[in-house]
Amino acid sequence: MTLSGFELMKMIGEQQDRRRFQQLNWRGTFSEYLDIVVRNPRVARNAFQRVYDMIMSYGTEEFIDAKKRLIRYKFFSDESFDGDDAIFGLEIPLMRLVNFFKGAARGYGTEKRVLLLHGPVGSSKSTIVRRLKRGLEHYSRTEEGALYTYDWYPGVIENHDTFDWRQVPEAEWEKCPMHEEPLHLIPRELRTTFIERLNETLEPDHQIRIEGDLCPVCRFHFRELMQRYDGDWLKVMNHVRVRRLVFSEQDRIGIGTFQPKDEKNQDSTELTGDINYRKIAIYGSDSDPRAFNFDGEFNIANRGIIEFVEMLKLDVAFLYDLLGASQEHRIKSKKFAQTDIDEVIIGHTNEPEYRRLENNEFMEALKDRTVRIDIPYVTRLRDEVRIYERDFNKKKVRVHIAPHTLEMAAMWAVLTRLEEPKKPNLTLLQKLKLYNGKTLPGFTEDNIKELRKEAVREGMEGISPRYIQDKISNALVSNQEEGYINPFMVLNELESGLKNHALITDEEQRKRYRDLLAIVREEYTEIVKNEVQRAISADEEAIKRLCANYIDNIKAYTQREKVRNRYTGQYEEPDERLMRSIEEKIDIPESRKDDFRREIMNYIGALAIEGKTFDYRTNERLHKALELKLFEDQKDSIKLTSLVSRVIDRDTQEKIDVVKARLIRDFGYNEQSATDVLNYVASIFARGDTRR
Structure with a gap:
């Protein structure tokens, strides 16, 4: 129709x-x-009060990170508002930002300051300002x-x-x-x-x-x-x-944006307006306000917000206009007295430009009227992953992205931003995992606080998310015919791009980044080995049988009884070899085996008193041990290594197909990426490299 x-x-x-x-x-x-x-007296709020109320209208949520109470402002992370600009993992800088607006809204003095967001390229400075501008547009409606x-x-x-x-x-x-x-x-x-x-x-x-x-x-x-x-x-x-x-950046109502251009083609009239020479003939004087266009960025941004893009790249003459605008909330248009303004002045800049300001003794007045907020790169892995998941989700990308692809790219990005830990028994990868909320033996939340405290410049250097996004995009385009990408494809793109990276001029730094890529590849190898092991040992009935056999044996062992052999009907001594083969998978030493076995029996007994049945899945350590034991028993029967030689009999192929189906169903692979992972893990076993 x-x-x-x-x-x-x-x-x-x-x-x-x-x-x-x-x-x-x-x-x-x-x-x-x-x-x-x-x-409704709130209609008469000033610009700072309006921005603060706008942020708070979306609500907050508190959470604890390494014993530190943090506040997440949903305005910045709410994807229903503007998903493409959602900001993840910058809770502390955003708390400082909101505190700036809170103080300004209450008239505590920060309303007389220029807000300057400072940080490395691609650290979300522009995104924060853009979100504030879009938020004001929406809020005014x-x-x-x-x-x-x-x-x-x-x-x-x-x-x-x-x-x-x-x-x-x-x-x-x-x-x-x-x-x-x-x-x-x-x-x-x-x-x-x-x-x-x-x-x-x-x-x-x-x-x-x-x-x-x-x-x-x-x-x-x-x-x-x-x-x-x-x-x-x-x-x-x-x-x-x-x-x-109603605010509108497109219509130049309440929201202004000013960015540096060629010095010959830019003057202060872009900020404060200019004479309309055509109207001078009508009104007879260039000092008649009707013959003046009050359409500079300061003028049109009144009641709202003005953004200064790369603020410190501006000519000094423009920076002087900021002095009166920030402290006195006044601007000076040509031929007219000072004019009152009510607007938030927010700029952003990178480190080299800010260092130039610090070394310029003639700009003391501007430095004194500036509140600087550092916006670093994300240093928490799960937040960095969310950035790429937002940009490369199923709605936007038709090519299949294999599991862990975005995670491995994010892991490398975060590793480049972290400072080497001073503790000799802690690797950079372990530090990343601690920051990401994982617990490691011998490290407490107090240790994490110490690690962050000693790393003063952490997040202010490293690889930008833009570089990662570009390389993921390259991998998607290059492998469009294959219909999918995997972590190795993206990691190879990341490495090949280092030689032409515009911001890396130091060969030693380039080498460090390559070494970090090698660490990520090793970590990925461990992850997929574990996934394939879990897929092979995912036979619920087999695990239940193995668990029941183990429980029967440790029950007989702890009660000094014999076990009835299900096949011969004879009573035999508990199978020590079986029990130890399972316990060794989770590093239970010989000296601790009795304690572990009693612990399991006591746990089963406590459940029985409560009228509950024991389920191996409720005990994480035992579950892991059973999976690893089952994998060890089955990997030879499946003959995974035969994938490398390409000589596969029907029985083996059927078992491999079952494992592949589990990878697709339970872990998010497609047919091709599941085949790749099985081939890769098979090649590891073929080399005899089965270390965990």
Whole structure:
């Protein structure tokens, strides 16, 4: 059935929410706006309060990491909001960031500072700012995040008693170019009385403050109308229409972005606006605010946020504009007095540029007005994996990605960022595992805290996630015909790219990165050996039989009895060889075998008292020992090594097919990647390399 263009248009029209559109485009009188302020004083928040409330509106969750209480702000990690920009594993830097906004929202001083995100390339600095900007856009469209501005009607009103602002054509309204707070229309000398009276009716946490004054354009209209009506402020307010304000970076409303360009093609007017020479002929003066375009990034970002991309690459002249904007919340446009602004100023930069600022004695004022927050690379493996799973999931990638492929790439990335541990009995890989929440014998959570404390620059150097993403992408493209990629394909891409890596100029560092790749390959080998072993020994009935045999023997052993042979019916001594072959798989020494056997029997006895049946799966150590024992018994019968020689009889092939099916069903492989893994593990056994 073919759809017509009209039917498609009708479908779109039916899906539109016109009521929602009307809410976002609300217009009313100044009096009606004051009614809104009384009902919901949050509409008059400043930019810092709005950003902080926006972050907190998504909620938080607390968790403990190495005895340290951390807060995860869901605004940054909630994938339902903006999944492509979700941030993982930066809880501590983001806690500092939110504390900055919290202090600024309460007027503790940080609202007079430039927020500077500092860190290596690809560490999520731009992503954090982008998420804040997208968040503000979304928040301003909600009832909780609503804010308002106003327009002027400079024309003549014949009769104020019968005047209806709705009858004025839209083209005759002039918007405030800086989207100001409507409460600025209250004369400064009358604000104290107004605020005191209003705040008497409000909760302590919702007290109103009016900060700042009218912009030059609004000041001109206000002054002209006050003169026209001989100081009658109420009549002036008839020329004002208040409207809902919705932030939009695309429409340059409430969100500004400034980035360095060629010095010859950039000047400060991009920040503070410029003269409109065409209008000089109309108004007769270049100092008339109507002949000036207040459309610089500082102007249009008023009430919201302005981002400075690679801030410290800007010419010094631009950095000077930041001084007044941050400390006094004022900007200086050409030909006009200083203009009040209300906006969050946030920039980001990398280390070389920041070092240049530190060494520039002429920029002391800027350094003093800057709050720096370090944004390092992720150093927790599971968080790094989530970054790549977000970018290379089944919805986006049609090529099959074999299990552990993204994990191994992430493992190498994290290893390059970690500092070598000072403890002689700890390897870099073990340190990574400790950071990832794994417990290791001899190491406590206090040790993890010490490791992090002694590694001052951890995460500020190493391989960027962008490099990993590029190489995974290369592997996907190169192996598109095969229909899948595995860890070795990606690791080979990562290694081959090192010789042309633009940020690696030191041959010693390049060698270190290659050595770390070798460590990752070894770790992957251990992982897949274990997986194949588990797949081979996944015969539930065989494990149950082996477990029952073991339990019968240790019961007889601990009670000094004999075991009845199921085949001959004769009573025999407990099978010591069988018991030790299982216990040795989990490193139970000869001297501890009696304790382990009594421990198992006591556990079974305790369950029996509670009326419960023993299940080997509830005892992790015994379960592992049984799997390894079964694998050892079955690997020869399966003749996995015959895969290498390609000489496989029907019985062996059937058993291999069962193992392959288990790898596909239980571990996430497809046909090809499962075959690869079996061939690889078979080659290890063929070499006699069965170390665990």
